[in-house]
Amino acid sequence: MADGGDAPDDSIFDLSKKKKKKKPKDDAAGAEKEGDENTPTEQQTATKEKKSKSVAFAAEASENQENQNTEPAAGGAAGDDDDDDDVLATRKKKKKKSVKTDATGEGDLQKETTTGTAGDETAIDTTSVQGEYTYDDLLTRVFNIIREKNPNVIEGEKIKLTLKPPQVARIGTKRTSFSNFGEICKSLKRQEKHLHQYLLAELGTNGSIDANNALIIKGRFQQKQIESVLRSYIKEYVICKTCRSPDTLLQKEERLSVLLCNNCRSRYFVSGIKTGFQAQVGKRAATPxxxxxxxxxxxxxxxxxxxxxxxxxxxxxxxxxxxxxxxxxxxxxxxxxxxxxxxxxxxxxxxxxxxxxxxxxxxxxxxxxxxxxxxxxxxxxxxxxxxxxxxxxxxxxxxxxxxxxxxASVGEIPKYARILLNNIQKIQHEKDIVAARRAMDKILQESAESLRQNKSIRDFLLMLIASDESSGQFVWRANLEVLEEHMEDIMLxxxxxxxxxxxxxxxxxxxxxxxxxxxxxxxxxxxxxxxxxxxxxxxxxxxxxxxxxxxxxxxxxxxxxxx
The missing domain is CATH 3.40.50.1820 (Alpha/Beta hydrolase fold, catalytic domain)
Structure with missing residues (x-):
């Protein structure tokens, strides 16, 4: 019974068990003075403690050892009750002392734990005794609170972001069109200007947004390149880092960008973006x-x-x-x-x-x-x-x-850029550049009275049409989208x-x-x-x-x- 009662203490102090059993050896020596009959039992008990390697088998090993000690005593003394009483008395004293130690209270137990730790290189975890929370407990508690206040943020019901893949097409040999750029911006709830700046900075190029909300990029880019940049943008400026929800807003606060999550209400700052053209520090691009x-x-x-x-x-x-x-x-x-x-x-x-x-x-x-x-x-x-x-x-x-x-022509010139942009597709079926310019000349005359009356202006505008040999399409020799956007600045x-x-x-x-x-x-x-x-x-x-x-x-x- 005594060994069985000590089993819970062994599970707490398992890592320093050998050093803490020195004190019971003194008790065994004191018991030796009372009678020599206790000596075999003490030695066998010590042998049992040395051979014990697992707390899970400590109680079972003690019971087996007790049975082995009892059988020789009964056979050798032919029913000698005094020897049995002495052995039981000795064990009862040990049990009583152990119980007394356990009954000293939480303060005494903590003192013994501290003393044992000082003499052992292995620290003993007392958080369960002190009633404190471990890091894992606190982390679990925080996530439980988040789940309680946000029932939709649980496994199996996370908000998923689904986007259409970017529609990328080549414009001539030097430009790329991202036609559903505006649609993706609406799905992400982000301003076109912000995503536009990020794309150009990451791709290391220049570009502009046309009247149809398509992004025209300088250079040749494939769909997988645009997708890769979009993923990094979503990770940095769309997905909440706390609950992984895409339901977020991007706002400006005192020149700093702040991401606000509508799901878990978290709020944190995000890094700013340099525009693609301005991000190229150093020498300007050489002018042709x-x-x-x-x-x-x-x-x-x-x-x-x-x-x-x-x-x-x-x-x-x-x-x-x-x-x-x-x-x-x-x-x-x-x-x-x-x-x-x-x-x-x-x-x-x-x-x-x-x-x-x-x-x-x-x-x-x-x-x-x-x-x-x-x-x-x-x-x-x-x-x-x-x-x-x-x-x-x-x-x-x-x-x-x-x-x-x-x-002087501040009222007319902006119209010309829009007429050209709206009608480039109407001449794609023409067989050569001469026929394309002839067809566009007819369109210009029908589009504005000032163009119909002034052939020199029409001839000048028709020089903007060029033939792209690689695609077989007719393209403009100027960035008409940006020119139209900044037309007021140009006129002033x-x-x-x-x-x-x-x-x-x-x-x-x-x-x-x-x-x-x-x-x-x-x-x-x-x-x-x-x-x-x-x-x-x-x-x-x-x-x-x-x-x-x-x-x-x-x-x-x-x-x-x-x-």
Missing amino acids: EDVYNPPNGKADPERCLIIAHGLFGFRTNWRSLAKAFSERANIKVVSVDMRNHGDSPYTTTMTYDDMAADLMQTIRKHNMPKTILMGHSMGGKAAMLVALQEPALIRKLIIVDIAPTIS FPTEFDNAKTNVDTLFIAGGKSNYITDQSIPKMKRLFPSHRLIRIPNAGHWVHSERPHDFLKCVLPELEIK
């Missing part, structure tokens, strides 16, 4: 350019003419004039594609500050001490900003039919330069029939460019350089001679 040198190779090593085209134009529009300037003035001529035009990078921004920075990069690249900067229309406004911001970079400024004011002139001025030698060339430079715009031209001159070419409209090329050449050649 054509360089023209005199045929004899004897260009002036100090002079350079840089030409910036206008809205919907390209560097190739100036090919004939650029060659003429180079040959007749023995000067190096560089014509560039402005951003979102021709072969230039497609970006999400189209401000004059950006365009001016692009031109400054080109100027610094060629590093000519006598640089002449020429710009037509939109390119002219960007060139004016270069002269106002960094006048030391250029020696002379030539502005073609534009003033630092609101453009930055107001922060209204009180600025520069002493750079400036020549304005205007078309006699154009209304882009009027008497109302001259006062501001004088204020910003005090040393400016103005020449009007008769019978020329806004595209004065293409309508009257010989007259235009005569006006420009003298300006290229810099001493």
Whole structure:
């Protein structure tokens, strides 16, 4: 009975059992003084404790040992009751002492536990005695509370996010269309601008959203690449990290993005996103350019003419004039594609500050001490900003039919971009580029009265159509979606330069029939460019350089001679 009663204590102190049994040995020695009959029992009991290897079998081993001790005593003494009484008495004393130790209370038990731990390298877990919770208990308790307050967040009833796969198609050889981009944004309950910025930053490219909420990406990308980026976006900005629910909202709080879960009501901050174009720290993407040198190779090593085209134009529009300037003035001529035009990078921004920075990069690249900067229309406004911001970079400024004011065609030009975007599919069945332009010309005449009456504008817009050899489709040679989005900025002139001025030698060339430079715009031209001159070419409209090329050449050649 005594061994059976000690079994619960053995289960608590199992890891330090051997060292804690030293104290009962002293008790056994004291009992030895009372009678020698106890010695065999004590030795067998100690032997039993040494051989015991498992708490689960401790009670069974004790009972077997007790039976073995009782049988020899009965056979040897022929029914000697005194020996049996002494053995039982000794065991009762041990049991009484053990019970007394257990009955000392929780404080004594804790003291004994602490003493045993100090003498043993193995720590003893007393959390169950003290009534404290373990980490697992606390974790279970927290999740139980969450489940009670949110019955739908249980196994088998989790909210699942199901999306249609991204519909990706190639546009020509240089762009990719993500047609159901807007639909996915609605399913995720996220703003198109936010997902748009993340995609471009992760893909390392540029792009824009068209009128049909499709994302047009610069470069060739496959569906699996878009899917991979979408998964990472959902993990970071959609799924709640607490309950794994997709029912979340993304909000801004003091310039920080906060994710709010409608399911478990958790709230935490998430990292911000850099736009794809701005994320490319360091040098700007090189602006595509054509360089023209005199045929004899004897260009002036100090002079350079840089030409910036206008809205919907390209560097190739100036090919004939650029060659003429180079040959007749023995000067190096560089014509560039402005951003979102021709072969230039497609970006999400189209401000004059950006365009001016692009031109400054080109100027610094060629590093000519006598640089002449020429710009037509939109390119002219960007060139004016270069002269106002960094006048030391250029020696002379030539502005073609534009003033630092609101453009005269502010009401018509935005319509042209929309007409072109809406009708590109109507010409895909044409057999060649000539037939496609002929079909588009008919569409333009039927779309706007101003286009029907002005063939020169139609011819200029038709140059935007190009044939993509790889896909066999007709495409635009400009990022019309972004141009349409920033059309208001393009039509205006930055107001922060209204009180600025520069002493750079400036020549304005205007078309006699154009209304882009009027008497109302001259006062501001004088204020910003005090040393400016103005020449009007008769019978020329806004595209004065293409309508009257010989007259235009005569006006420009003298300006290229810099001493």
